[in-house]
Structures are given as structure tokens and as C-alpha cells.
Amino acid sequence: MQGFIVSLVIFTSIFAIFGLGLNLQWGFTGLINFGHVAFMAVGAYATVLLSLNGVPLILAALVGGGLAALLGLLIGLSTLRLRADYLAIVTIGVSEMVRLVALNEEWLTRGSFGIQRFPLPLANFSPTLLTRLVMILLVAGVVALGYWRLWKWLRQQVKQAPQSVLTRASLAALGYLTSLSLLLYGGGVAARQLKAANVLPPWLLGVGLLGGLAAIIGLYVWLAQRMSSKMSGWSTGLLLVFTGVLALLGFWILGYALSAIYNYDSNPSKTGLMVISVLLVALTYWGLERLVNSPWGRILKAIREDEEVAKALGKNVFWYKLQSLMLGGLIAGIAGALYAWQLTTVYPDNFQPLVTFNGWTIVVLGGAGSNAGTLLGSAIFWAYQTVTRFILGDIVPLDDARLGAFRIMVIGLLLMVLMIWRPQGILGRKEELTLGR
């Protein structure tokens, strides 16, 4: 369990970083990048190949990020004068090109055989108790900072509503969420028994499951809409309960993570990678928050809104778009290095366009233009991935290959529900949708 949680934290962190890069390009600058995985691939391959040739790991990862930024520069120089939709097409083409080059240039990348047994960070590191305590403090400090910010934000959200309304709404939201999870859980258990008993033909069970799921989602979306019009403070209450549950879950995971660091030697490479990834997420988030709230970030947002205006006000639009593309690329390149270390093998197939779209799912889920939203999006995405990987197989009457497709399908379905119910994403701002151009 502990190793599993560690792995989950690493994946979440890597895709949070990956998503943050995309969010800078799309959420803040308005560049439609459908080839974000290309940066990741370049970062991963560069890091791995360099470190196999004896380059120190930190340097290799930095060069990997730098090369990814260079790719951003090349894409930008050749395409940024195009309009948004053309950029989308070019970037998806570039990402496939990078993957195919990796597949075919076997002298460099060993093609589809992939690269294995490359150096991993902190793999032979055996920290003393003091070092481990420092690491624990670092990770706990980052998480504490995160919680503090969450607390401040929550208090701001709650400030307007009076206590009694809030309590009532929170209780209602608690009931809503509890009954929803109980229903889903009960349905899952029932379906598992049915599948195990093997009395129903698979198609009937499948149809029944799908129907049940659709009915539950429909009912609860309807309920939520009804409540939000009937009950004052409903959305605040829901938010409160939801973040409360998330915060508790976070504590639970933090416990595992910290105990993993304490028992560092039981799985050195993964635990070390977890510490590195968590610190890098914090660093990236902090840096980007600072950037997007600076005059530099204001120019990016202006470009997102209307580049002609930015030009008319004396801003070098092309150069800023280039910077955004390069910085996003650098961030994704670093994520690529982490990704390679986490997978411990690098195949061209790791960099399918699907990875880009997972990144998009994360950004859209959390709310484009919100860095905190991207972090949340990544957490939700990986929670979903994990939960479904372990539970779905027992419930759904499908073989493994189809199950993978089914999971992606359900993500699509959830995104659709989200777009209907909350098109701005979870942490996006509603009022931004209703503005005239």
C-alpha cells in the first residue's frame, strides 16, 4: 500500500507539472497546444540518454528541459504567426513527429525496444535519520503551505455567508455527497457479486450498470441544480464539504508518504523521486503564480484576450508568445525527466497523443487559467485512474483491453457532465464565461 501511494503521489506530481506548463500556454496565453507530449518526450529522452553517457542527473534533466524549450522555440518561430487553430494542428503534428523519430532512429533511442536500466536519482542514497527528518520536514512544510493557502481561500469563500445558513447547507451537502458515495459503492458491490455469481449474461449486466450509472449521475446533477436554486449557500456548503473530504484524504496520503520517507531504505529510488517531484511541483507552482501575477503575466493574459490590443499598446506579442511556449516546454521537459525516472523504461509508446489529452483533461477539469485548479485536476485525474483500475475490473464485465478504453470513455462522459454543469472547470470563475468580448 505504501509503495502504491508513493507511486500515486509521483504520478500526480508529474502530471501536475505537465499540466501547469500547458496551463501557462493555454490558460494564460491562449495558445492551443495539442502536442504538449512532444516536450515531455524530448525531456525524457534527453535526460535518459545523457545520464547513460555519464552526465550528472541534475544536469541531464536541466539539459532535457532546455532542449524541450528549444523545441518550443522552433515550433514558435515557425508557427506562432499562424492563428490559433493552425497552431493546434501543427503542434499535434510535431508531437507525432517526435514520437516517430524516437521510434525509428534506433541508433539513438533503440526504437521500440526502449531504453532501460538508466541511472535513477537518489537510487543508492541511504540517508541518515537526520536527513530523513529534514526530508520529512520539507515535504510536510510544502503540504502545510498548501493547506494554509487552502484555508485562507476557503475562509474568503465562506466569509459572506452567515453561520446558520452555512451549517444547514454543509449538512445538506454532506448528506448529498454521502448518499452519492453510498449509492455508487452499493451499486459497485452489487455488480461485483452479480459478476462473480455469473448468472446474468455480460451484456445485460453491462447495460444495467451503464443505465444505473447514468440514472445516478442524472439524478444527482438534477438534485444539485434544484438545491442551488432552492437553498441559499448551497454551493458554498458543497465546496466546504468537498474540500474537507479532500483535505482529509490529503492527510491520509501524507501519512503514508511521510512514513515512506521514514523507511527510506525499503524503496530508495521511488521515495527519493517522490520527494523530488513534490518539491518540484511546489517550486513550479510558486514560480508560475509569481509570474502570472506580474506585469509579465498580465501581457500573456492580454494576448489571450486580444492580441491586436496588446500590439496596439506596444507589447511585442510574438516574443511573449514565444516565451510562454518555451517556458511551458521547459516545464513539460522537466516533467518528462521525472516521467522517465518513474517509469524506469522509456518507450516511444509512452508519448502517445493520449498523454497530451490527459494533460488537457487535467487543465480543463481544474479550470483553465488557474494554477491551483491544475493541481486539483491532476489529483482528481489520478484518483480516478487508480480507483477505476482496481475496482472496475471486478465490476464491469469487460476484458482488460476494453476496460482501458471504457475508463477513458467514462472520463469523457464526466468531462461532458462537468461542461454542462460547471463549464469553467472546478476552480474556474463563473463570471468570466458570461462576459461579452
Add this chain to the structure above:
Amino acid sequence: MVDNAPLDGKGEKVAARIQSMDETLPSVASTPAPAPSLLVAQGLCKSFGGIRAVENASIEVRPGSITGLIGPNGAGKTTLFNLLSNFIRADTGTVVFDGEPIQHLPPHQIAQQGLVRTFQVARVLSRLSVMENMLLAAQRQTGENFWNVWLKPRQSAREERQQREYASEILESVGLTPMAQAYAGALSGGQRKLLEIARAMMVRPKLILLDEPAAGVNPTLINQICEHIQYWNREGMTFLIIEHNMDVIMSLCDRVWVLAEGRNLATGTPAEVQRDPQVLEAYLGQ
């Protein structure tokens, strides 16, 4: 709140700051009579395929003036604006601004030189607040450089405070203070026009090109916009205005250029132009 924004002490402070903070601003009052022109465009041509949108057009703007540019629909006025600000590159012709040729410069550099334009349909940055719209327009901000965000945080924070103060003064003078923290996309059409002009002022330019500032705006607000333009002009700002509303042109402009079918038709004082038979023909189609 917009309809009765008086030009009170706040506005004067803005103007005083404009003069004191930008030494390069041509000081109109002290310049002797034959002032060198601020903007001279000569022989501008632009064709779109077979259509000659602007053909051998010239225009001249004296510092400290309000110059009008009129002409029937499709005369090429907006295209001429686009050529001056280089949003569209001219086929031939020269544009000299403040003594330097600018026809080869990209649009953002032209704005940095102090020639700022507005758009016919007011374009605000919807998902930025009104204040952010204003702050964006300030030139040479330290924090606009990627490295300075990290290396000079104090300096950029200090500048940001100064710009914010200056922006609040301009917003106050056009009566948009209550909306400062609102999204610009939530403004009404008239307020957007005001914001666009205020934002242009924030650049601290030498010349503002206004493309139909009174289009689609109610009469009260038109008067208000005119008052602001006149006010800023008295404080030394130069304007070049495209406008269809003849009252606006007559009351504001020192000099008017008339464009028809992409060519210069006439130029002179508003009164002269109004009597010109060619102009009447172009407008009324006699």
C-alpha cells in the same frame, strides 16, 4: 455614474502628470507658430487584390492639434489608420512620426514611440479587470521582462504602485473608478469607449489615433467624450480622429482631412471643408 463625471481637480492632476512625467511631449504653448509636424504621411498606397483601398493618400498632424479625418463609408479611413500604425503594411509611401520614419517598424514599436491607436469597435480585454486593462498600457515596465520578475521585484513593485496611482487618476477623471475592479467585459458599450481612450492615455503617447470615438454612443456620453478629448488636448495631447458625426468634428477639430475612394479629396478648417463642393458631392452624391 459615467454620465456625470466632472472634470474636477483629479483630471487636472492627471494632465499635470502627463506633462511632468513625459518630457518628450511636445510642449505646444511654447512652440513658435510654424511648428514641425508631428506626423506626416505621404503617398500611402494599399491594394487588397484588385481593390485600391488607399491610393496615394497623405495626411499631416500638427503637434497639439485635434485633426479630423472624414470621408464616406468605404473611403479607406480605417485602412489609413491601419497603415499609419502599421497593423497593415503599406505597399508604398512614407510615414514620419516625430521626425523619424516609422513605416518599417512593427506595430508594437510604433506604439512604444508614442503613437497609439484605438479601434472602431471598442476592444477591451474582457477577462482582465478595468484596472488591469489600464496597467497593461503603461510603457517600459520593469516587471514586463521575464528576468526582472525575479531579479528586480522591488523596483517592479514600486513602479506598479506608481502606475496604479496614475491609472486611478485617469479612471477617476473619466468616471470609471467604481468599475476599476470589475471585469472589463462587464462594461457597457459607452464605458468601453471611455476605457479605450483612458487606456490610450495610460501609454503617455504623443499622438492618439481615435477611430470613431462617438460611434454607437448616446448623446450625453458623446458630449462627455468630446469634453475629455478637448480637455486632454488643452493639456498638450494631440489627436487624430476618424468620425462620422459632423457635430463632433466641427466642435473638436482644428483641421480636417477628407478622404474619398482612398484619395485625398480636400483639407482645411472644418468650416472650409464643410463648404467645399467636392466634399458635399462625395458625401451627398450630387
